[in-house]
Amino acid sequence: QVRTTESGGGLVQPGGSLKLSCVFSGRTFSDYAMGWFRQIPGKEREPVAGISGTIFTKRYVDAVRGRFTISRDNRKNTMWLQMNNLKPEDTARYYCAPLKTFTAQDIEPLNFGWGQGTQVTVSF
Numbered sequence: 001q002v003r004t005t006e007s008g009g010g011l012v013q014p015g016g017s018l019k020l021s022c023v024f025s026g027r028t029f030s031d032y033a034m035g036w037f038r039q040i041p042g043k044e045r046e047p048v049a050g051i052s053g054t055i056f057t058k059r060y061v062d063a064v065r066g067r068f069t070i071s072r073d074n075r076k077n078t079m080w081l082q083m084n085n086l087k088p089e090d091t092a093r094y095y096c097a098p099l100k101t102f103t104a105q106d107i108e109p110l111n112f113g114w115g116q117g118t119q120v121t122v123s124f
Contacts, residue, residue: 001026001113002024002025002026002027002098002110002112002113003024003025003026003113003115004022004023004024004025004095004096004097004098004114004115005022005023005025005115005116006020006021006022006094006095006096006115006116006117006118007020007021007023007118008020008021008118009093009094009117009118009119009120009121010119010120010121011121011123012086012120012121012122013122013123013124014086014087014088014122014123014124015085015086016086016122017082017083017084017085017086018083018086018120019080019081019082019083020036020080020081020083020094020096020118020120021078021079021080022034022036022078022079022080022081022096022115023077023078024077024078024079024096024098025077027098029053029072029074029077030053030054030074031053032053032098032099032110033050033051033052033053033098033099033102034050034051034053034072034079034096034097034098034099035047035048035049035050035051035096035097035098035099035102035107035109036048036049036050036070036079036081036094036095036096037094037095037096037097037109038090038092038093038094038095038120039092039093039095039117040091040092040093045095046061047061047107047108048060048061048064048068048081048094049061049064049068049070049081049107050070050099050102050107051070051071051072051079052102053074054074056071056072057102058070059102059104059107061107063089064083064090067083067084067085067086068081068082068083068084069081069082069084070082079096081094081096083120086120086122087122088122088123089122090120090122091120091121091122091123092119092120093117093118093119093120094117094118094119094120095114095115095117096115097109097110097112097114098110098112
């Protein structure tokens with residue numbers, strides 16, 4: 001059974017940085033493209049970035065491109081999201097997930113039991 005555990009969130013001022021971590025267990029990590037998603041109350045969870053399993057192709061949504069960097073280490077079953085120049089509109093709960101679809105047009109998660117996520121708040 002696939003499980004993910006997110007950490008690294010917090011309160012940061014606009015322009016600041018955070019690095020989120022995602023630890024994966026239950027299956028072979030390198031078999032999966034992985035993605036970061038975020039959700040604010042009352043809205044649907046939305047994709048942020050994705051990374052393929054072995055050749056590490058990276059894709060970002062327009063809102064974060066140039067500010068966020070996704071990475072992974074398959075030996076450690078871990079993925080990260082380095083977030084720089086944070087903006088108030090980045091405030092959300094962030095989740096990681098294995099991907100069902102990872103194309104230039106779509107980053108879609110597998111149907112699995114989401115972790116608890118990690119809260120990112122960007123505010124003065």
